[in-house]
Amino acid sequence: MLFLLLLILCSFAALILQTFIPPLPWLHGAHVHLMPIVMFYGCFALPYPAAMTLTFCCGLMWDLMTVQVVDSSVEISLGWSIISYSILGSMMHGFRPLYLEGRWEVHTLLTGVFTSLALLVEYLDITFRRQGLHFPAQVWWLIGGTGLVATILSPFFYWLLERLAAWVRYEPEPLPQE
Amino acid sequence: MKRINLVVVTVLLVVTVALLSLKPQNIQAMKSAFLQVISPFLKTGNAAQRQITSVTKGLKTLEQLEAENQRLVIENKNLKAFNQTLRNLEEDNNRLRRALQYKERAVFQLIPARIVSRETGTWWNTVTINCGSDKGLAPDMPVVTEDGLVGKTTTVSKAISEVVLVTDERLQVAVDVEGTQEQGIVQGARVSSVPVPLLTLNFLSKDAKLEPGQKVFSSGIQGGVFPAGLLIGTIVSTTKRALDTQAQVAPAVNFGDVEDVFVIIGGRRN
Numbered sequence: 001m002l003f004l005l006l007l008i009l010c011s012f013a014a015l016i017l018q019t020f021i022p023p024l025p026w027l028h029g030a031h032v033h034l035m036p037i038v039m040f041y042g043c044f045a046l047p048y049p050a051a052m053t054l055t056f057c058c059g060l061m062w063d064l065m066t067v068q069v070v071d072s073s074v075e076i077s078l079g080w081s082i083i084s085y086s087i088l089g090s091m092m093h094g095f096r097p098l099y100l101e102g103r104w105e106v107h108t109l110l111t112g113v114f115t116s117l118a119l120l121v122e123y124l125d126i127t128f129r130r131q132g133l134h135f136p137a138q139v140w141w142l143i144g145g146t147g148l149v150a151t152i153l154s155p156f157f158y159w160l161l162e163r164l165a166a167w168v169r170y171e172p173e174p175l176p177q178e
Numbered sequence: 179m180k181r182i183n184l185v186v187v188t189v190l191l192v193v194t195v196a197l198l199s200l201k202p203q204n205i206q207a208m209k210s211a212f213l214q215v216i217s218p219f220l221k222t223g224n225a226a227q228r229q230i231t232s233v234t235k236g237l238k239t240l241e242q243l244e245a246e247n248q249r250l251v252i253e254n255k256n257l258k259a260f261n262q263t264l265r266n267l268e269e270d271n272n273r274l275r276r277a278l279q280y281k282e283r284a285v286f287q288l289i290p291a292r293i294v295s296r297e298t299g300t301w302w303n304t305v306t307i308n309c310g311s312d313k314g315l316a317p318d319m320p321v322v323t324e325d326g327l328v329g330k331t332t333t334v335s336k337a338i339s340e341v342v343l344v345t346d347e348r349l350q351v352a353v354d355v356e357g358t359q360e361q362g363i364v365q366g367a368r369v370s371s372v373p374v375p376l377l378t379l380n381f382l383s384k385d386a387k388l389e390p391g392q393k394v395f396s397s398g399i400q401g402g403v404f405p406a407g408l409l410i411g412t413i414v415s416t417t418k419r420a421l422d423t424q425a426q427v428a429p430a431v432n433f434g435d436v437e438d439v440f441v442i443i444g445g446r447r448n
Contacts, residue, residue, distance in 0.1 A: 016219045019295040019306075020227055029370075031300050049186035056190045060197070064212040066299035068340075069202050069317075070332055070348050078205050079197035086190070119300055126301050130347065130368065138369045142300055 003170040004050045007042040008057045010161070014038045015061055028138060030145025035062065036115045037150055037157045039085065043092040044099045044107055045165065047173055055089035056082055076125050084121045088114040100172060104158055112151030119143045206317070206333055213306070213335035220338060221308055224294040286405065288440040289313050291321075294338065303346035303366060305329075307439060310337045318403045320442040326409035326430030327351070327396060328439050339441075344410065345375055345433060352402060353379065353410055355425075356393040360386050364394065364410055364427060374433050377411060379425040386423040388416050394427050405442065 014034035023029040035058055042054040059082030068075055092114060095106055120143050127134055200208070238246070291309040309315055311334050321328040321341045329343040342349050345366035353364050362381045379394060392413045398406025411427040 016216060016223060019220065020223050023297065031297075048180075048183050052183075052186055052190055056194070061212075063197075064209055065216075066302065067205055067209055068302055068304070068332060068342065068348070069206040069209065070342055071318075072202050074202045074205055075348070077198055078200055078208065079194045082190075082194045082197070086194075122299075123301060127368070134368050136369060142369065146300065 001050075002168055003165060004042070004046060004054060006164060006168065007038060007046070007054055007161070010164070011035050011038045011042075011054070011058050012061060015065060019065075024145070024149070027145040027149070028141035030142055030149055032149050032153070033115055033146055034153070034157070036085075036118065037111055037154045038161065039089065040092050040107070040111045040114060040154075041158055041161050043089040044096045045161070045170075045172060048090075048093055051089055051093050052086060055085040059083070059085040075129055076122065080125065081118070081122075084118050088118060096172075100174065104155065108151055108154040108158065111154040112147040112149075114147075115150040116143045116147030119146055209333045209340075210335045213310075213333060213338050213340065217310075217335060217337040220294045220306060224292075224308075287443045288322075289315065289443055291339075291439050291441055293437055293439065301369070303343040303433075304332070305341050305343065307339050307341055307441070308337070309441060310335045310339050312336050313441075314443050315339050315441055319444070320404050320408065321439050322408060322442060323431050323436055323439050325432070326411065327404065328431055328433075328436065330403050331441065341439075343433060344429060344431075345370075345377065351404055351410060352397045352399045353394045354397045354406075355379075355382075355386075355388060355413070356395065358386070358388065358392070360388065361397055362425070374429060376414060377427040377429055379413070379427050380422070382416075382423040382425060384418070384422055386416065386425075388413050388423070388425055390414055 014037070018032055018034045021032040021034075023031050039054055039058040043051045046054060060078070062081045062085075063076070063078045066076075066081075067078055092107070092110060095110065098104075098106055123139060123143065289309055291307040291313075293305045294308045295306045297304060305328075307321070315331055315334050317331055317334055319331045321330060327344050329341045329346070329349060331339045332342050333340045343366070344351060344364070347366050347368045350363050350365045352361065354361055360382050362379045364377050364379050366377055367375045382388070390413055394410045394413065396404040396406060396408040396410060398404060409430045411429040414426045414428050416423055416425045
């Protein structure tokens with residue numbers, strides 16, 4: 001419970017921090033998304049109910065941060081990110097056995113892939129609503145580049161969060177024996 | 179599936195469905211409350227970022243600061259005098275409009291603000307400014323710099339506000355082209371690889387004769403958000419299409435560098 005609360009606070013801090021990181025011009029304007037890294041860590045480090053609570057909080061914070069009410073209309077309503085994060089988080093939770101064996105490499109790769117997928121879902125939603133399917137190369141750079149940055153940064157953040165887990169003496173529950 | 183998992187998933191699903199069914203005004207109220215919560219963090223983070231930037235840019239000597247201060251004092255006096263002249267002209271104009279029984283033009287007030295964060299999402303061109311309802315801001319107020327139009331406020335909390343930029347695809351501005359009878363709608367691009375993308379000017383007449391360098395101003399349609407005469411940008415190129423002409427417009431404001439803006443508060447100044 002304490003570790004879940006700490007991860008929610010870390011997600012909030014990551015969300016604030018990432019607003020001060022400008023897009024990367026050398027990666028075609030890709031953004032640095034830190035909050036999904038913390039969230040996906042929680043998805044494999046926490047038991048399923050706690051992981052879903054974390055994805056709910058992160059999705060809600062992300063939506064509140066990015067939801068746009070222009071001319072009394074909302075483009076992506078509050079709650080869509082909760083759904084996409086919950087689905088991706090559930091998939092990440094499926095790789096919990098590897099984490100319990102002390103392995104991270106698949107999770108770091110998946111963090112990037114899932115960050116890109118969440119962005120792709122957002123873009124598809126926008127492009128369908130605004131009409132005119134529009135997929136220039138820049139879109140793929142923004143989606144792929146942001147995921148690539150998340151993959152590169154995730155080992156460092158996972159290491160930091162593991163230190164935090166050790167500090168609060170968080171012990172991941174072992175998998176139930178079949 | 180364990181019972182606890184099922185309960186948690188069901189509860190979260192119900193709450194999510196409730197959130198999805200919220201009306202835009204409720205969403206805006208929730209977003210406004212969230213902006214209020216994060217405003218101290220954004221303001222502190224921005225102040226720290228400025229400190230770091232000022233160190234990396236190098237400190238000025240006392241002589242340089244004195245010279246700059248002297249230049250700014252003279253410039254300030256000039257601007258005050260010029261502003262007073264314009265105010266007098268505005269009053270004259272309104273007196274004549276009254277005499278002719280025209281509707282008086284509103285006298286606008288400018289509220290200075292500073293950008294505290296940019297582009298929270300990947301797909302939206304927005305900034306957050308350090309002014310909110312405590313300074314009289316409300317949604318749908320134009321935001322400008324000395325160079326031209328920046329955008330308009332969308333969600334306003336007590337201490338900070340969100341501004342959608344003119345480079346965003348959703349913001350559409352009715353415009354006039356300088357020295358012509360041409361009118362059209364300017365809007366931004368969905369995605370762009372450069373910090374300051376070109377704007378698209380649509381719905382010009384088929385025979386529009388526009389030259390690169392011509393200025394584009396807001397036309398100030400009745401009931402609209404933007405007053406007439408705000409500089410949007412300059413024409414870069416035009417393309418003839420089957421039914422109309424489309425033009426590419428370079429924004430007047432350099433969105434990559436802009437830090438200080440003004441919010442135009444409508445209504446009469448006391």
